[in-house]
Amino acid sequence: MLPLFLGPPEFRLWRNSASIRANRSDSGLCNRGLIIYNRAGFSRTKAVTIPPTKPRIAIGSDHAGFCVKETIRTYLESAGYAVSDLGTSSEQSVDYPDYGKAVGERVVSKQADFGIAVCGTGIGISIAANKVPGVRAALAHDLNTARLAREHNDANVLALGGRVVTGEAAIEMVQVFLTTAYLGGRHQRRLDKITAIEKEERAQAAKR
Numbered sequence: 001m002l003p004l005f006l007g008p009p010e011f012r013l014w015r016n017s018a019s020i021r022a023n024r025s026d027s028g029l030c031n032r033g034l035i036i037y038n039r040a041g042f043s044r045t046k047a048v049t050i051p052p053t054k055p056r057i058a059i060g061s062d063h064a065g066f067c068v069k070e071t072i073r074t075y076l077e078s079a080g081y082a083v084s085d086l087g088t089s090s091e092q093s094v095d096y097p098d099y100g101k102a103v104g105e106r107v108v109s110k111q112a113d114f115g116i117a118v119c120g121t122g123i124g125i126s127i128a129a130n131k132v133p134g135v136r137a138a139l140a141h142d143l144n145t146a147r148l149a150r151e152h153n154d155a156n157v158l159a160l161g162g163r164v165v166t167g168e169a170a171i172e173m174v175q176v177f178l179t180t181a182y183l184g185g186r187h188q189r190r191l192d193k194i195t196a197i198e199k200e201e202r203a204q205a206a207k208r
């Protein structure tokens with residue numbers, strides 16, 4: 001252990017990297033622990049709770065999803081999320097693959113934590129987003145599918161049908177999607193197989 005004489009004089013702060021690592025892995029995303037030893041040699045952990053930051057959201061739609069996309073964006077901004085709106089910006093006809101790709105790329109490049117993609121049915125834009133390696137776009141129709149997309153599939157893009165769901169239902173699905181944790185466990189084996197498919201197919205395509 002390496003003694004560091006920092007902080008209040010009544011405490012010696014020791015850096016114990018093994019303990020710090022253990023604290024990090026035990027405490028999830030929010031807590032950071034420092035081991036502090038006083039002069040008598042007793043240790044105690046000072047847990048500093050950092051409020052969870054809201055995920056950054058990339059959102060995009062075609063013309064058919066525009067109104068619902070605007071409703072979702074307005075909600076997210078009012079709720080304090082950082083939102084990158086990748087368009088479209090009106091109900092003038094555009095092509096959904098452009099927006100599915102843009103949302104997907106924003107997520108896999110880690111400029112956003114989650115994507116939300118809306119077209120008329122949610123089908124076309126989810127197909128397009130899923131062509132971006134690393135994207136797991138899930139088309140949800142209700143709260144249950146929005147929740148399961150996170151719990152089982154660790155979906156990183158939520159796709160919605162702007163001609164299928166109301167703005168109110170869309171917001172509820174977005175809330176569930178953004179606040180539900182991936183369950184891991186047996187599901188990870190299946191996600192690993194999806195990643196393996198991506199790799200195999202890329203290798204095959206390179207040989208053609």
Ligand code: RB5
Nearest residue numbers: 064119120121123124125
């Ligand atoms: C556009 O008319 C429509 O085809 C598109 O928004 C989407 O529903 C495709 O899957």
